[in-house]
Amino acid sequence: MNSIPLLPTIAIDMIGSMANIVFSFLAAYYAYKLTRKQPDNFLWSYLFYVTLAIAAFCISRAAGHLLKNILYVLGNRDLWKVFAPYSGGFNTLCMISVSAVMIFYHQGVQAYEAVEQKAAKLQQSKIRLARAARALKELNLHLEEKVEERTAELSESEKKFRHLFTASKDMVFFADTYHAIVEMNPSGWEMLGYTHEEIAALSLTRIFKNEGDVATYASILERDGYLIDFEAEFAKKDGSVIDVLLSATALYDEKGAVIGSEGIAKDLTRLKTMMEQLVSSEKMASVGQMAAGVAHEINTPLGVILGYAQLMMDDFEPDSEIYQNLQVIERQTKASRKIVADLLKYSRQSGSVRENLDPNEIVSDVVAVTGHNLNLNHIDVHLELAEGIPTITGDAEKLRQVVMNLVNNAQQAMESQKGGDLYFTTRYDARRSRVLIEVRDTGKGIPEKVKARIFDPFFTTKPVGKGTGLGLSVSYGIIQEHDGVIEVESPVRMPDNTTVPGTLFRLVLPAARENAVPSFKPE
Amino acid sequence: MKLPTVSARQPAENRRQPALPWMLPIALLLCFPGEALALQVHGEPEGLYVHQMAHLHFIFALGYFFLDIRRTGFSGKGWLFLQFFCGVMVLWNLVAFIGHQAEVLITPDQFAHSEDYLRMRLLGPLSLQKVIYYLTKMDHLVIVPGLLLLFLAMRSFYKSIENEPTGRKK
Numbered sequence: 302m303n304s305i306p307l308l309p310t311i312a313i314d315m316i317g318s319m320a321n322i323v324f325s326f327l328a329a330y331y332a333y334k335l336t337r338k339q340p341d342n343f344l345w346s347y348l349f350y351v352t353l354a355i356a357a358f359c360i361s362r363a364a365g366h367l368l369k370n371i372l373y374v375l376g377n378r379d380l381w382k383v384f385a386p387y388s389g390g391f392n393t394l395c396m397i398s399v400s401a402v403m404i405f406y407h408q409g410v411q412a413y414e415a416v417e418q419k420a421a422k423l424q425q426s427k428i429r430l431a432r433a434a435r436a437l438k439e440l441n442l443h444l445e446e447k448v449e450e451r452t453a454e455l456s457e458s459e460k461k462f463r464h465l466f467t468a469s470k471d472m473v474f475f476a477d478t479y480h481a482i483v484e485m486n487p488s489g490w491e492m493l494g495y496t497h498e499e500i501a502a503l504s505l506t507r508i509f510k511n512e513g514d515v516a517t518y519a520s521i522l523e524r525d526g527y528l529i530d531f532e533a534e535f536a537k538k539d540g541s542v543i544d545v546l547l548s549a550t551a552l553y554d555e556k557g558a559v560i561g562s563e564g565i566a567k568d569l570t571r572l573k574t575m576m577e578q579l580v581s582s583e584k585m586a587s588v589g590q591m592a593a594g595v596a597h598e599i600n601t602p603l604g605v606i607l608g609y610a611q612l613m614m615d616d617f618e619p620d621s622e623i624y625q626n627l628q629v630i631e632r633q634t635k636a637s638r639k640i641v642a643d644l645l646k647y648s649r650q651s652g653s654v655r656e657n658l659d660p661n662e663i664v665s666d667v668v669a670v671t672g673h674n675l676n677l678n679h680i681d682v683h684l685e686l687a688e689g690i691p692t693i694t695g696d697a698e699k700l701r702q703v704v705m706n707l708v709n710n711a712q713q714a715m716e717s718q719k720g721g722d723l724y725f726t727t728r729y730d731a732r733r734s735r736v737l738i739e740v741r742d743t744g745k746g747i748p749e750k751v752k753a754r755i756f757d758p759f760f761t762t763k764p765v766g767k768g769t770g771l772g773l774s775v776s777y778g779i780i781q782e783h784d785g786v787i788e789v790e791s792p793v794r795m796p797d798n799t800t801v802p803g804t805l806f807r808l809v810l811p812a813a814r815e816n817a818v819p820s821f822k823p824e
Numbered sequence: 825m826k827l828p829t830v831s832a833r834q835p836a837e838n839r840r841q842p843a844l845p846w847m848l849p850i851a852l853l854l855c856f857p858g859e860a861l862a863l864q865v866h867g868e869p870e871g872l873y874v875h876q877m878a879h880l881h882f883i884f885a886l887g888y889f890f891l892d893i894r895r896t897g898f899s900g901k902g903w904l905f906l907q908f909f910c911g912v913m914v915l916w917n918l919v920a921f922i923g924h925q926a927e928v929l930i931t932p933d934q935f936a937h938s939e940d941y942l943r944m945r946l947l948g949p950l951s952l953q954k955v956i957y958y959l960t961k962m963d964h965l966v967i968v969p970g971l972l973l974l975f976l977a978m979r980s981f982y983k984s985i986e987n988e989p990t991g992r993k994k
Contacts, residue, residue: 304945310961317964324971331978400885
């Protein structure tokens with residue numbers, strides 16, 4: 302072969318140059334679309350730059366080749382010599398750029414992977430955070446409901462316990478480590494006679510009457526943490542003493558150290574009095590039964606003694622010594638019979654007539670009978686009889702005897718001071734439906750130690766021969782028979798809460814019912 | 825430590841140094857450079873060498889890119905096309921490199937009808953050098969498929985995500 306035509310190479314060069322441009326631009330176009338589709342994807346961005354650089358390279362190359370071929374065909378080879386260095390230089394530059402971009406792939410992918418990992422972690426964190434936020438929101442929502450619910454329950458509970466604290470009729474108190482009262486309910490103030498302002502300066506040491514009780518209280522709390530049914534005496538503001546039954550619990554801090562105590566004290570004074578009265582009434586009842594038995598047994602021989610004595614008196618001259626002795630027997634026997642009769646009255650063995658009576662009338666009758674005698678003894682009588690009080694059902698004779706007994710006792714109580722005042726009061730307690738008859742003297746009063754025994758049969762403080770000791774016990778029996786109560790105060794507590802010397806007997810009798818039919822109680 | 829005391833403000837002329845003594849030599853050098861030895865003349869073969877080095881650099885970059893694609897382990901037709909693209913383009917760079925070298929060695933007297941470009945012929949007898957020259961002149965037969973593979977790779981990528989929702993990651 303002598304020669305080979307270059308035309309095929311020229312044709313391929315021109316067609317290939319154009320194809321280069323087409324394919325490189327198509328590649329760049331799809332890479333661009335990739336970046337538009339997923340703008341955050343580094344790989345697409347990178348490939349877009351690669352294709353862009355390749356497109357630039359292809360243009361530089363194809364343009365140079367096409368220009369050269371065209372200029373050569375047109376015979377302007379010298380002109381190509383002018384363009385050739387620029388074309389070649391630009392082409393080299395583009396090729397280096399493509400290479401540089403491709404080398405960057407490694408670092409770029411590493412960075413991309415790192416970013417993707419971080420992004421994935423962040424995404425996971427974000428998901429977890431969102432989940433946690435949702436859970437928290439849910440919890441918060443329920444928490445609010447729970448808190449509201451609990452707050453309402455607490456408020457209700459607080460209200461309930463506050464009401465219990467305030468409305469309790471027993472003393473409820475809180476004390477600190479030094480036994481100072483921190484808080485006390487109104488019943489406590491009333492029980493001790495203090496005001497709320499004074500409570501601040503109050504302490505258990507001051508309240509407990511016996512100093513040893515405070516130490517006992519503290520030591521039991523320290524040892525057991527609680528105290529049950531501790532009987533103590535509390536000193537009131539006015540100095541009087543009340544009996545209380547105390548229960549308390551120790552209060553602890555977070556470290557378990559005692560920081561105070563809370564306690565409930567019940568006033569037992571009234572209960573104690575009632576118990577004493579109950580014991581007394583039981584005693585009286587048994588004594589009454591015994592007395593009734595004895596009286597029955599003695600009554601018959603006494604009647605025989607009296608009868609024989611009176612028969613024998615007919616057989617002797619009144620001036621004779623025997624007759625006078627028989628008179629003594631008769632007198633003493635009669636006295637004995639009176640005692641027996643009183644005993645029977647006391648033991649309610651005697652018969653009685655029940656009728657509707659005006660309490661004022663009973664008092665007035667007694668005052669009318671005893672008035673003169675009282676006057677002689679310089680005793681001023683004061684009548685405070687309430688008008689229009691209900692009637693009572695009972696035996697007028699026996700009730701008069703009761704009032705009479707009280708007047709006699711009052712008179713004797715004021716004997717030593719040569720006179721005094723005797724007050725008769727009647728009134729009606731509508732709440733209890735009871736009629737009250739009060740007899741108050743300004744005498745020496747009843748000593749505390751004998752107060753519990755005054756209703757005992759044969760108990761007397763009078764000199765021998767001046768009293769049988771049956772007056773009050775008989776009165777007690779009569780009032781009990783009338784379904785009433787006989788109360789005694791000595792010294793006397795006045796309505797203004799002051800006390801005055803003397804004794805007050807209060808007969809508390811049930812008011813008669815409107816349609817009650819008077820009856821007769823047989824002996 | 826006792827600090828030196830400054831009695832009063834220095835006069836302005838004492839504080840400013842005259843600029844002329846050290847600026848003058850620079851100005852003279854800039855105006856009359858003469859034969860500055862630091863400047864190097866780039867002769868004619870340098871362009872070719874740079875171009876050839878660029879081809880070698882391109883080969884290196886393509887190889888690096890190819891290995892990185894395989895290392896990252898991305899799967900799919902697109903990545904396969906891209907790997908083929910790298911291979912074909914490496915081949916084209918070699919062809920082009922050899923072609924440029926062959927072009928340097930060929931002389932104008934080895935062509936007939938050199939005045940008419942389209943009728944130009946490579947005169948015989950054909951040597952290896954001439955064959956290489958002639959074949960490497962048709963390097964587009966290599967580069968065009970390479971660019972076709974690039975286009976196919978991009979299109980495959982696009983097809984693979986075409987149905988995914990458009991937008992930024994949230």
